[in-house]
Amino acid sequence: MIYMKSGTHDGRYHLRFKVYDRKHTQTDVQANVTVTVKTIPHEAVLNSGSVRISGITDEDFIRVWDYKSQTISRSKAELFRDKLAHLLNIDRENVDVFSVQLRRMHPPLTDVRFAAHGSPYYKPVRLNGIVLMHREEIEKEVGINITMVGIDECYYENEVCEGSCTNTLDISSLPYMVNANRTALVGVRVDVIAECTCGARNFSKGESCRSSPCYNGGRCVEGRFGLSCQCPAGYNGPRCQQTARSFRGNGWAWYPALEMCDNSHLSFEFITKKPDGLLLYNGPIVPPEADEIMVSDFISVELERGIPRLLIDFGSGTLELKVKPKRTLDDGEWHRLDIFWNTETVKLIIDYCKSADISEPEDGTPPEFNDTSCQAQGTIPPFNEYLNVNAPLQIGGLYVEQFDPTHYKWKHMPVGKGFDGCIKNLFHNSKLYDLAHPGLSRNSVAGCPQTEEICNNQESTFRCWEHGTCVGSFTEARCQCNPGWTGPGCMTPTIPTTFKPQSYVKYALSFEPDKYSTQVQLRFRTREVHGELFRVSDQHNREYAILEIKDSRLHFRYNLNSLRTEERDIWLTAIAVDDGQWHTVRVSRYGSAATLELDGGEGRRFNETFSFEGHQWLLVDKQEGVFAGGKAEYTGVRTFEVYADYQKGCLDDIRLEGKHLPLPPAMNGTQWGQATMARNLERNCPSNKPCANVICPEPFECIDLWNEYDCTCGEGRIPSPDNKGCMDKNECIDYPCLNGGRCINQDPHFRYRCICPDGFWGENCELVQEGQTLKLSMGALAAILVCLLIILVLVLVFVVYNRRRESHIKYPGPDDDVRENIINYDDEGGGEDDMTAFDITPLQIPIGGPIPEMGGKLPPCKIPYTLGPEPNVGIFIEDHKKRADSDPNAPPFDDLRNYAYEGGGSIAGSLSSLASGTDDEQHEYEYLGAWGPRFDKLADMYGPAEESEEED
Numbered sequence: 001m002i003y004m005k006s007g008t009h010d011g012r013y014h015l016r017f018k019v020y021d022r023k024h025t026q027t028d029v030q031a032n033v034t035v036t037v038k039t040i041p042h043e044a045v046l047n048s049g050s051v052r053i054s055g056i057t058d059e060d061f062i063r064v065w066d067y068k069s070q071t072i073s074r075s076k077a078e079l080f081r082d083k084l085a086h087l088l089n090i091d092r093e094n095v096d097v098f099s100v101q102l103r104r105m106h107p108p109l110t111d112v113r114f115a116a117h118g119s120p121y122y123k124p125v126r127l128n129g130i131v132l133m134h135r136e137e138i139e140k141e142v143g144i145n146i147t148m149v150g151i152d153e154c155y156y157e158n159e160v161c162e163g164s165c166t167n168t169l170d171i172s173s174l175p176y177m178v179n180a181n182r183t184a185l186v187g188v189r190v191d192v193i194a195e196c197t198c199g200a201r202n203f204s205k206g207e208s209c210r211s212s213p214c215y216n217g218g219r220c221v222e223g224r225f226g227l228s229c230q231c232p233a234g235y236n237g238p239r240c241q242q243t244a245r246s247f248r249g250n251g252w253a254w255y256p257a258l259e260m261c262d263n264s265h266l267s268f269e270f271i272t273k274k275p276d277g278l279l280l281y282n283g284p285i286v287p288p289e290a291d292e293i294m295v296s297d298f299i300s301v302e303l304e305r306g307i308p309r310l311l312i313d314f315g316s317g318t319l320e321l322k323v324k325p326k327r328t329l330d331d332g333e334w335h336r337l338d339i340f341w342n343t344e345t346v347k348l349i350i351d352y353c354k355s356a357d358i359s360e361p362e363d364g365t366p367p368e369f370n371d372t373s374c375q376a377q378g379t380i381p382p383f384n385e386y387l388n389v390n391a392p393l394q395i396g397g398l399y400v401e402q403f404d405p406t407h408y409k410w411k412h413m414p415v416g417k418g419f420d421g422c423i424k425n426l427f428h429n430s431k432l433y434d435l436a437h438p439g440l441s442r443n444s445v446a447g448c449p450q451t452e453e454i455c456n457n458q459e460s461t462f463r464c465w466e467h468g469t470c471v472g473s474f475t476e477a478r479c480q481c482n483p484g485w486t487g488p489g490c491m492t493p494t495i496p497t498t499f500k501p502q503s504y505v506k507y508a509l510s511f512e513p514d515k516y517s518t519q520v521q522l523r524f525r526t527r528e529v530h531g532e533l534f535r536v537s538d539q540h541n542r543e544y545a546i547l548e549i550k551d552s553r554l555h556f557r558y559n560l561n562s563l564r565t566e567e568r569d570i571w572l573t574a575i576a577v578d579d580g581q582w583h584t585v586r587v588s589r590y591g592s593a594a595t596l597e598l599d600g601g602e603g604r605r606f607n608e609t610f611s612f613e614g615h616q617w618l619l620v621d622k623q624e625g626v627f628a629g630g631k632a633e634y635t636g637v638r639t640f641e642v643y644a645d646y647q648k649g650c651l652d653d654i655r656l657e658g659k660h661l662p663l664p665p666a667m668n669g670t671q672w673g674q675a676t677m678a679r680n681l682e683r684n685c686p687s688n689k690p691c692a693n694v695i696c697p698e699p700f701e702c703i704d705l706w707n708e709y710d711c712t713c714g715e716g717r718i719p720s721p722d723n724k725g726c727m728d729k730n731e732c733i734d735y736p737c738l739n740g741g742r743c744i745n746q747d748p749h750f751r752y753r754c755i756c757p758d759g760f761w762g763e764n765c766e767l768v769q770e771g772q773t774l775k776l777s778m779g780a781l782a783a784i785l786v787c788l789l790i791i792l793v794l795v796l797v798f799v800v801y802n803r804r805r806e807s808h809i810k811y812p813g814p815d816d817d818v819r820e821n822i823i824n825y826d827d828e829g830g831g832e833d834d835m836t837a838f839d840i841t842p843l844q845i846p847i848g849g850p851i852p853e854m855g856g857k858l859p860p861c862k863i864p865y866t867l868g869p870e871p872n873v874g875i876f877i878e879d880h881k882k883r884a885d886s887d888p889n890a891p892p893f894d895d896l897r898n899y900a901y902e903g904g905g906s907i908a909g910s911l912s913s914l915a916s917g918t919d920d921e922q923h924e925y926e927y928l929g930a931w932g933p934r935f936d937k938l939a940d941m942y943g944p945a946e947e948s949e950e951e952d
Contacts, residue, residue, distance in 0.1 A: 002033065012036050040098045040188055042735040044115040045171055048098075048190070049127025052148040053110045058102040061110055061144075063180040075183070079142045080112070087130050087138075090118050099187040101176050111151055113190055119759050119768055120739035124150065125254050125439030129392045132286055133401060147292060152390045153194035154260050156293060157315070163386075164261045166199030167192050198261035200429035203574035203604040209734040212603075215240045215434045217738065217766025224710075225579045232766075234447075235436070236469055238600025242436030244424035244448045245396065249274065251418060251443030252397030253435070257389045258282050258299070258428055264387070265610070266299075266339040266428050271451065271473060272421030275306040275330045279337075279419055282393040283313075287403040296408035297388045301337065302415060306330040308337060310348045310376075311412050315388070317381030318411040321348045326355050326373045332474035334424075340610065343385035349610075350374045352590035354516065358616050364563055367615050369591075375612070395423055395435075396444055422448035430606040450474060463489050483523050483584040484653055486660050495666035496523070496652035496685040502642050503680035504629040507661055509622035509673045518545055518558075518589040518618060519657050522628075525582045525685065526649030527707055533585075533646060534654065536618070537625040538562065543618050547587055548644060552576040556587050556596045560615035570596050574604040580706040582652075591616035628654060628663075632677070640679075648707070650685035699726050716748030741765030 002015075012034065019029040053061070062077045077097050085092040099113035116122050128150035131138060135146055148155070154165030172189040195202070205211070207227045209220035214229035218240030221228045231240035245253060258266070270279055283298020300311040306328025310321040329335045329350070338349040350373075357370035398416040405413040426433040436446050455461045455470035455477045464470040468481040468490035481490035513536065520534055529552045537544035545558040554577050557569040575598060577583055586597045591612050598605040620626070628651060630642040654661045659672035665683050668675050691702035696711035703710050713719055713726035720727045729751075732743035737754035741764070744753045756765035931939070 002035070004035070004037070008037050010037050010039055038096065040096060040115070041740050042171075043121055043738060043740065044096065044098070044117070045113075045188055045190060046169070047121040047123055047127075048113045048115045049122075049124050049131060050111060050113045050149075050151040050192075051131060051146050052103070052151055053112060053144045054147045055108060055145050056110055057105070057108045058100045058110050058178045059180040060108075061100050061112065062178055062183055062185050065180075065182040072182070076142055076144060077112075077185075080138070080144070081114070083138050083141055084114060084116060084127075084131075087134055088116050088118075088122070088127075090116060094118065099176065099190050100178050100185055101187075101189070101191075102178075109147075111192075113188070117740065123256075123437070123439040125256050125392045127439075129254055129285070129440060132391065135286065148390075150257075150390050151192045153192050155295065155388055155390050157384060157386050157388055160194040161196035163196060164198040166195045166197055166202070166259060168195055168199075198263070198429065199259055200261065200431045200603065209736075212239065216242060216436050217762060217764060219764065220734065220736070222734070225581050233465065237432050237434065238602045238605075239432070239434075241432050241434040242446050243426075243432070244422055244446070245435040245438075246422045246445050246448050246450065247277075247396035247419045248443050249277070249418045249420035250397070251441065252394050252399045253438035253441040253444045254392035254394055254399075255433055255435070255438055257391060257393050258387065260386055260388055261429055262386060263342045264340070264429055265608075267336065268423055268426040269334050269336045270329075270419075270421055270423045271332065271334045271448070272303070272330050272419065273332045273474065274303075274420040275328065276303055276415070276417045277419030277421070278302040278394075278396070278398050278414060278416050279423065280393070280395050281398055281414060281416075282389045283391060284403075284408060285391045285400040287401065287407050294408065295388055295390070296410065297384075297386075298408075298410075299339075299387060299389070300414035301339070302417070303329060303419075304415065308348065308350065310339060310346070311414055312341065312346055312380075312387070313408075313410060314380055314386060315384040319346055319378045319380060320412050321346060321376040321378050323348055323350055323374065323376045324372075325350055334473060336425075338610065341380075341387065343380070345377060345379055347377045348375065352517070352593065353612060354590065356591075356612070356616075358516070358591075360615060360617050369612055369616060371612060392439060395419075395426070397442075399440075399442070422450060424448065430601070430603055432602050451477065460488055463491070467491065480658075483521070486653065494653040494660075495663070495683065496650045497663045497666065498650050498682040498685050499629045499646050499648075500680040500682060501647040502640075502645060503647060504627055504632045504642050504645075504678070505664060505675050505681070506624075506632065506677035507626040507628070507673045508676045509620075509626060509656075511622075511657075511659065511672055513618075513620040513622060514657060515617040515619060516591055517657075518620075519587065519655075520545075520547055521584070521586045521653075521655040521658075522547075523582055523584050523652040524577075524649060525580055525706065526646070527578050527580045528646070528648055529578050530644070531646030531649060532630045532644035533628070533651065535625075535627050535631060536620045536656070538619045539621040539624060541625075541631075545587075545589060545618060547585065549577060549646075552578040554585060554596065554598060556594060558589060558594065558618070560592060560618055562619075566614055568592065568594070568609060570594060570607045570609050572596065572598055572605060572607055580708060589618070626656070626673070628661075632679070642679075652685070714748065716751050737765050739765045 013036075015033040015035065017031040017033065019031050020027050021029070056076070060076070062075050064072050064075045066073050077100065081095050081097050082092060085095045088095070095114065095116045097112065097114045099111070101111050103109040103111050114127065116127060131146075132149040135149065138144075139146055152167060153160055154167055170191045170193050172191070174189055175186045176189040178185045178187070209222050209227065212220075212227060214220045214231070215237070216235045217232055218235065219230040221230060229238070229240050231237075235242055237243050247253075258264070266280075268280070278300070280301040281298070283300070284296065288294045288296075295315065296313060297315050298311070298313050302309050304322075307325070308323055308329065310319075312319050312321075336351055338347075338352075340347040340349075353371050353374040355374050357368075357373075359368040361367070397418040398414065424435075426435065438444070451472035451474065452470070454472045454474070455464060458477055461470045461472070461477045461479050464479040467485040468479045470477050471480045472478070479488070479490050481487070484494050486492050486494050518536065520536075522534060524533055526549065528549070530549055532546060532548040535544060535546040540562070542562040543560055546556070548555050548557070550571070553571050553573065554575070555569060555571040557567055559565055559567045577598070584599055586601065588595045588597075592614055593608070593610045593612060595601075595608040595610075596606070629646040630644050632640045632642050634640045651663060654663060656672075660670055661673045662668055662670050662675050664675045664678040664681055668678075687704055687706045689704070690707060690709035691704050694702045694709055694711070696702045699713070700711040701714055703712055716729055716731075717726045718729040719725070728745070728748050730745045731752040732745045735743065736752060737743040737756075739757065739760045741754040741756045741760065744755065746753055754763065754765050756762070759768060761767050
């Protein structure tokens with residue numbers, strides 16, 4: 001036995017031995033062993049294909065020694081590997097057959113697992129689908145008998161489970177060794193275990209990043225309150241799924257088959273303008289094998305002349321359902337199909353039955369609900385009870401080997417014409433399919449370019465993607481904001497509100513709520529186990545719909561009968577919401593059917609009731625029937641009691657039918673409603689600082705969990721086994737590195753690092769490196785040259801214009817330019833550096849000379865001063881007074897004012913202010929005579945005059 005140390009590097013090792021066999025007296029016998037070591041990443045195992053082979057053991061599959069001819073030949077494993085590489089059109093080194101396990105000895109039954117990668121690892125649906133399409137070819141060239149492609153322990157009805165059945169892939173840490181004497185294989189031990197439960201609805205196991213990974217390079221964060229995915233832009237599913245896919249009439253895409261559950265719900269939305277096309281198919285893609293148990297189960301949904309057509313077969317007969325809507329569904333708008341089936345009945349519903357004819361008399365007679373235009377129901381032919389499918393789920397088209405439908409005894413066959421349009425939000429039993437990377441596809445792209453073009457061409461939706469999603473049809477589009485954002489382009493963050501004890505908000509709506517449907521969405525966080533979040537009701541509270549928390553669980557209950565109670569209640573049993581974290585809840589009611597979604601609404605965060613029975617309308621009193629935080633009842637003139645009080649918690653971003661409602665005190669009204677009453681509210685949602693007076697023992701630190709604290713290790717660290725210290729958390733256990741990347745655990749601050757293989761990059765090796773080359777057509781090159789030429793001409797015109805404009809400006813002389821640093825002053829302070837002065841010459845009023853025309857610009861000018869005889873002061877003053885009166889730039893400026901009293905509001909003084917400026921004091925002007933001969937006239941004017949007395 002040869003043992004290998006864990007962590008041995010990949011490679012080919014040649015070992016030489018000398019063998020001693022004392023029993024048979026053999027010494028110094030030369031023996032050579034070649035060991036090939038290759039690392040199989042966890043991602044390869046998860047994305048592996050599988051086949052079950054009969055009539056051959058695991059040793060026979062890998063054996064290279066032919067006992068009959070006593071020669072060495074290529075093993076069946078090598079031939080199988082070569083054939084896979086040929087069918088997948090990849091290099092042989094990119095195919096790994098890593099597990100060969102014997103399932104049954106007599107007669108022998110062997111399971112083989114294989115993986116292949118191009119960029120990145122191929123999905124199981126692709127590997128199994130291609131093997132299934134070329135099954136006979138592989139059997140002939142390799143020399144094996146394949147009895148099952150894609151090992152499925154639930155495939156045969158009632159063989160393992162008498163009801164729901166789910167396959168679980170169990171990957172063991174122990175290897176599986178096959179010894180065939182001259183060769184041996186030590187591979188990965190992988191088992192498929194059948195669990196008799198509906199896996200999508202089995203919430204007994206906890207969530208982890210290994211069991212529920214994030215798609216498309218999203219980062220999985222496993223915190224104390226559960227999982228969350230940090231998604232790259234463009235992937236808006238709860239686990240970073242791509243929710244939409246487009247087809248052009250001649251394409252298709254492969255995805256994993258539908259799981260077997262005794263009560264199933266399949267739903268999706270589509271948009272098209274073509275009347276015919278296959279929307280979905282899951283069933284056989286090749287003719288049946290003559291020597292095997294035939295499984296003929298299939299499901300097909302297609303449009304036929306704009307009318308939906310459902311075919312479903314459990315193996316005992318085909319059921320066909322058609323619904324003739326009031327308007328065909330090829331109208332360029334989004335439509336939704338819901339398909340329900342159990343062991344006996346199948347139901348097909350269009351658009352939540354919003355087109356049904358409803359009559360609810362006020363005299364108490366039973367309501368009438370005519371659903372022929374939106375719903376069809378049928379009974380499964382006996383005696384099979386479950387839909388068992390193992391082939392790829394195909395959407396948008398059909399890719400199958402041609403075969404006669406009578407081989408499977410089908411009474412009806414899908415037409416199979418290619419679909420031209422988009423499909424989105426494909427759910428099966430609350431599990432959302434990721435439509436980004438199908439196992440195999442043709443003429444199909446992720447997203448919906450037809451509607452995205454409308455979104456990108458409208459200014460109101462151009463930037464939706466930053467904080468929202470553009471919801472568009474073929475003709476129009478609108479922004480649907482992410483939780484916590486509002487505004488026309490989803491660019492305004494909402495402001496949360498804290499609800500204290502005995503708090504509530506009462507609304508008055510400015511729109512009429514729909515009687516048939518109700519949609520409520522809001523964000524909340526709380527640590528209380530009870531409280532009412534939101535309610536709508538009629539005037540007397542007999543008809544109501546209430547979203548609330550009971551025993552830490554989220555409930556939605558509603559009653560649509562005003563005469564007696566017919567209350568329905570749905571809740572989420574597996575999720576506690578009193579953890580102090582922000583949650584987003586969405587409730588949708590259509591008639592008597594309702595769905596409840598929390599934080600994206602997948603798996604344990606989703607529940608529904610989907611039956612149209614009894615009353616269907618909810619009459620909402622838009623003035624007295626809408627409350628948040630509880631319903632207030634006045635017990636006195638100024639006293640009130642809030643029933644089901646939501647306290648010590650926060651609410652944010654309340655929407656009713658997609659319309660944002662205000663939350664006081666930050667906002668009291670929007671275009672959709674007004675907060676008419678609000679009590680005991682506080683802006684924002686602060687914590688009560690629980691760590692303020694807490695000292696945690698070393699090395700733990702206090703973490704604010706919003707109104708609670710915990711002494712724990714910091715980010716990237718976990719408590720030690722004895723809970724007395726901290727140790728580094730090995731993030732590589734969760735296999736964060738994708739596409740074959742190697743994970744290296746690092747210090748807690750840096751967490752981990754991925755070493756990506758060639759062709760990949762990113763934090764988790766999630767991004768593909770593509771060689772990019774710049775290729776310009778002649779038209780594009782000509783357009784670029786023309787643009788450059790136009791820019792050059794504009795620059796030249798600008799330069800020439802500025803130079804000619806400057807030549808007409810008369811600049812002041814050097815003596816008047818005050819922008820110099822050294823200036824000769826005649827007054828005190830000359831010689832100081834004036835670093836902040838500006839040229840005020842253009843603002844000076846010229847003295848002397850003619851006034852220029854107003855049509856031109858006032859050029860700066862320098863007035864020379866001439867010497868002459870002493871001027872006449874009166875003429876001097878009169879001349880300049882006239883010039884000032886004729887100067888349009890001299891204040892006071894003309895303005896028009898409405899006066900309530902004299903002078904009010906005017907920038908000019910009033911006439912009455914002239915008298916207020918006088919006084920009776922005597923002024924002496926004798927000092928004017930000392931100023932010299934130039935001021936003689938002024939001294940004469942103000943000189944002493946003879947006093948005159950008035951005689952009575």
